[in-house]
Amino acid sequence: PSVKRVLAVDLGASSGRVMLACYDGFKLELREIHRFDNVPIESVGGLYWDADGLFAEIVAGIRLAAAEGHPILGIGVDTWGVDYGWIGPGGELLRPPHHYRDARMARHAAKLVRRLPPREQFELTGNQPNAINTAYQLFADLEQEPQLRELAAHFLMMPDLFHYRLSGVMAAERSILSTGGLLAAGGSEPSAEVLARLGIPAALLAPVVPAGTVLGELRPDLQAQLCCGPLRVVAGASHDTASAVAAVPYGCGDAAAGGADRGAAGLSPAAGMTGTAENGAIDSAAGLSPAAGMAGSPQNPAPDSAAAQTQPASRGAAAFISCGTWSIAGIETPQPVLSDAAYECGLTNEACYGGGSRLLKNITGLWLLQECRRHWNAGGEALSHGDLAALAEAAGPADSRIDPDDPRFAAPGDMPERVRQFCRDTGQPVPGDHGELARVVLESLADAYGRAIDELESISGRRIAAVHLVGGGSRNRLLCRLTAERTGREVIAGPVEASAAGSALIQLAALGELDFGRRAEILGRSFALERYRPAAR
Numbered sequence: 001p002s003v004k005r006v007l008a009v010d011l012g013a014s015s016g017r018v019m020l021a022c023y024d025g026f027k028l029e030l031r032e033i034h035r036f037d038n039v040p041i042e043s044v045g046g047l048y049w050d051a052d053g054l055f056a057e058i059v060a061g062i063r064l065a066a067a068e069g070h071p072i073l074g075i076g077v078d079t080w081g082v083d084y085g086w087i088g089p090g091g092e093l094l095r096p097p098h099h100y101r102d103a104r105m106a107r108h109a110a111k112l113v114r115r116l117p118p119r120e121q122f123e124l125t126g127n128q129p130n131a132i133n134t135a136y137q138l139f140a141d142l143e144q145e146p147q148l149r150e151l152a153a154h155f156l157m158m159p160d161l162f163h164y165r166l167s168g169v170m171a172a173e174r175s176i177l178s179t180g181g182l183l184a185a186g187g188s189e190p191s192a193e194v195l196a197r198l199g200i201p202a203a204l205l206a207p208v209v210p211a212g213t214v215l216g217e218l219r220p221d222l223q224a225q226l227c228c229g230p231l232r233v234v235a236g237a238s239h240d241t242a243s244a245v246a247a248v249p250y251g252c253g254d255a256a257a258g259g260a261d262r263g264a265a266g267l268s269p270a271a272g273m274t275g276t277a278e279n280g281a282i283d284s285a286a287g288l289s290p291a292a293g294m295a296g297s298p299q300n301p302a303p304d305s306a307a308a309q310t311q312p313a314s315r316g317a318a319a320f321i322s323c324g325t326w327s328i329a330g331i332e333t334p335q336p337v338l339s340d341a342a343y344e345c346g347l348t349n350e351a352c353y354g355g356g357s358r359l360l361k362n363i364t365g366l367w368l369l370q371e372c373r374r375h376w377n378a379g380g381e382a383l384s385h386g387d388l389a390a391l392a393e394a395a396g397p398a399d400s401r402i403d404p405d406d407p408r409f410a411a412p413g414d415m416p417e418r419v420r421q422f423c424r425d426t427g428q429p430v431p432g433d434h435g436e437l438a439r440v441v442l443e444s445l446a447d448a449y450g451r452a453i454d455e456l457e458s459i460s461g462r463r464i465a466a467v468h469l470v471g472g473g474s475r476n477r478l479l480c481r482l483t484a485e486r487t488g489r490e491v492i493a494g495p496v497e498a499s500a501a502g503s504a505l506i507q508l509a510a511l512g513e514l515d516f517g518r519r520a521e522i523l524g525r526s527f528a529l530e531r532y533r534p535a536a537r
Ligand code: ADP
Pocket: 011, 012, 013, 014, 015, 323, 324, 325, 326, 366, 367, 369, 370, 385, 386, 387, 389, 471, 472, 473, 474, 475, 476, 477
């Protein structure tokens, strides 16, 4: 069968990549064509994203892929949530987009809360009130730069901005719009009430389109410049988390298609995970077992005991943790959950590909280690992510814990000292070397995942038997192991490049080349997943 190729551009807050996805009708192969750091711009005016630089990297990736000489059918971009660029009447970006860690929100918080009390914000949109929300950032921008009301024709969420630059078509893709407190809960249109209360003109929004919309062809000038043919620009689930969840074998589509609880029938992680897992490197002595999960796979016959241990998973739902700069722990639900308990636990609701909703908690994630690494490397070291994980492993269990979501950790800065100060302030032993410090962070994250999964279970009323941990953090085996331990659930780790995989599946489906309903079997054949079991409880 002929191979269909699409480009999945995944821009995380820490790095971006252009992945070439090849689908032969049986399995999906992802190959990294181009990877680059996503380095924010710090200036007197605040913290910004280098949107032009990122676009240049996307273009460089298309050029490299096109140079391989095979036809490419489509391209789609997904990015981190909540941020956007202001667009002038001629389609130009008026200034670099603000970074959600920019400090300006504090200046506007009091007025904002008067206009739109947090509980109402949650009821109207399903989104947890959070300073980084798009709605709040727009409010702050319009307060401090009132000239934007005259100068700006639109604002475009980050992936919409890149899709516009690629295709010339302006649209507001629903999944990315649903992350920032603008979209009516569970709906497809902005909440008129939120816009009115915050004084955001509705005309600033581009038309909303569902995830999986073919926007058009790559602009002719780019086609000519890159010699790449008329590939189509597809707005997939352009929020990276939505895209990642589309690559969880039993993700949103199931909830959307099915009703309240497909857990018993459809969300068993054990089924469908047949196939290609290569788990030779897994150390079973360390608590891991070779993807037994893959129980039933002819290549991976699971021992009876392992098969027995997977039984509980088949009687419960699977949650996900999308683990990168942020750790997003969640579960699919057919509709947004707007209960008091959900609000009080800090849960939020976001839109999935194909309908349905994700009930989730945004936990400060590997950002903490990224900033430690940045600080240490600025001091002359050359630590990789893998080095840090190995040091944390060697350090052994930590006695101290931090609260990853403490506001002191939100802004860029000297993270190692902030972690130590937290321990001093709370009367705990202060970690010494890099390994001890990284271990405190990882154990604290795993504790936070444990709390979040318990909350999701009690609030959704669905027993969570297993956790799919996807994204770059799934490469950290210590974190996966600790997560299995602290959640008390089986952890199925991977795909690492879940957002790109989800983007590729959705693009191929939108282009009529793949049946999304078959994604579980396609994913099972395509990615090696690792299974971590908690010690018996
Ligand atoms: P984002 O999309 O938010 O930029 P990613 O999903 O790319 O984040 O994940 C990046 C994180 O993955 C890094 O901060 C690091 O903690 C972790 N990571 C990446 N590679 C490794 C590795 N080899 N070992 C351990 N952790 C890793």
